[in-house]
Amino acid sequence: MGEVAQLADVSPSTVSLYLRHPDKVSSQRAERIQTAIDRLGYLPNTMAGGLASSRSNVIGVIVPTITNSFFSATLETLERHLRPAGYQLLIGNSEFDESREEELIRSILSWNPAGLVLTGFAHSRKSISLLAKSDTPIVEMWDFGQKGLDMVVGFSHRTCGKLVAEHFLAKGYRKAAFLSTSFQRDIRAKERYQGFREDMTNAGGSVVLRELQGRSNTAETGELVRELVSDHTDLEAIFCANDIVALGVLLECQRQGWPIRDRLAVAGFGNQDFTASTVPPMTTVEPPSQEIGQHIARMLLARLGGSLTEQETRLDLGVRLVAREST
Amino acid sequence: MGEVAQLADVSPSTVSLYLRHPDKVSSQRAERIQTAIDRLGYLPNTMAGGLASSRSNVIGVIVPTITNSFFSATLETLERHLRPAGYQLLIGNSEFDESREEELIRSILSWNPAGLVLTGFAHSRKSISLLAKSDTPIVEMWDFGQKGLDMVVGFSHRTCGKLVAEHFLAKGYRKAAFLSTSFQRDIRAKERYQGFREDMTNAGGSVVLRELQGRSNTAETGELVRELVSDHTDLEAIFCANDIVALGVLLECQRQGWPIRDRLAVAGFGNQDFTASTVPPMTTVEPPSQEIGQHIARMLLARLGGSLTEQETRLDLGVRLVAREST
């Protein structure tokens, strides 16, 4: 930066001022400075800037996995909205593990981030105390219904389960199954199950549960479907933890020659693109993946912009049932 | 850090030394320092550290999109291997846009990153000069066959196309189509097309090309398939730019009642999990998504560790054809 100042024949302070508030510098010098910057290929040192101003343009985001269209859609939207305001995302993978999350929180906090976005409400004690000590704005996303540490943007997974239960009941299905990825990995799938089960049983129906070992896997899904059907010959409908699992069910039925809906109704979660084109088209629930990113960006920017007005701090974006021919 | 030093009754230098080289500090003080750190909940300030040592633990990665299982698998593996060595990934989304990539390179470079990973060989002039000026280790990934700026880890997409062509020819298919996502967005799909086309036509076959407007979309895919089949009644096989598109083809055929393979053979790219379970199971090509991440981590760590030995700097990981019943 010194070099730029020298070449433009101004003081370093002026260069810094120009970089931060270009309109506070006279147009002639602004021009000289910009020329010098271009000529030298000068890149400001973010760390020095961050240190001096004791704040950074980093926003940390911790998701359980990025190999998952739910979260990656949120991440992409979040980035798209935050970048124009000059923020950089620092993305961490907790791998569904609280202690991993704690480690990441520690590491991100040491960057003095302008904000921190976490997935869900489950955090280790230590994490919570770390977060409390720092005064970083926190957003918990992809869930709703608990107190939360600071801001919350998401939807209720219980309600989502209830929505599907209502739909099943309206269609006359009473004997249902919930086919899930591992609850240990995905607490939110468990919440959907609980909401689903509660409403089904309240209405005199029944729900049997099956968990996949690991992540969505169509081969294992097929096995579980065969097992379910042979154990529960009167099974009428399956609600799956996500669309890929539901696709697995659809394909297994097809392989077995069981007509979807007449023999077995299937619903997924995610409303991924392909669900509209399966045969038959799949009933699913659409989570507000993009909206989550968008509203987090909005809230965070408002908070960081320092609009002092006591603003909304918790946002339930709800989910939408997309009823198609598979139920 | 001053506080920690005071509480542990040592000098700040010793605390710093302990943090960086714990074994250079006597065990009694080490213990006192650790206690003080825990008690105060001290978190080192990464920016100050980075500024002082003029290097950072940041490794930048720029991918065209993270909403894509190819790249996200690489990202996850990369993170898994780099984190234990103390590195943090700074992920950027170029959205298949060179000027966006340039902006990201600028922004990441201003962090003084320890390394930078880019996708593919296509960069703007300015980007290249920026990279040349900085002495950051660069890795270009997910492609192979060009010179490259520094290190390269990937595979040849032309070869991939040729592999499928060979397979089609062996099965007796001569009249083929390539059904792609937009080439403008995905140059590498274009390279697969070129390799595919070259070998098909050399063997006396023919290839017709269709591009989807945007990203993989099963509805649009269906339309294009119908159009293809009515325009080219003698069409025997379709090679798709990815598995989702191939799934779209499969589903469309099913909807139309066209028997897969007998009427139309289909091959995808990606070997995503569900491809094994479609009806019939789908032929596809498996790119080394995870291996790419793994080898980049290895190369980068070797380079950063300063093993002075002139090491390999370009790595072709190849692809594997997974032949199943859809061809």
Place this chain on the structure above:
DNA sequence: CGCAAAAATCGCAACGCTACGATAAACAAG
């Protein structure tokens, strides 16, 4: 043209840490 107010520029002291040379403590050997 002179003077006050506003705008533009500058100098300097941080920011919190690291690296290096200097100093002190511990240890070994004569």
Place this chain on the structure above:
DNA sequence: CTTGTTTATCGTAGCGTTGCGATTTTTGCG
């Protein structure tokens, strides 16, 4: 118990910015 050697600790000078108050220049107006 001295001296040389190794090991542990400490002081200090930056690292490249920012932000504030001080200083200079420009502007507006009687």
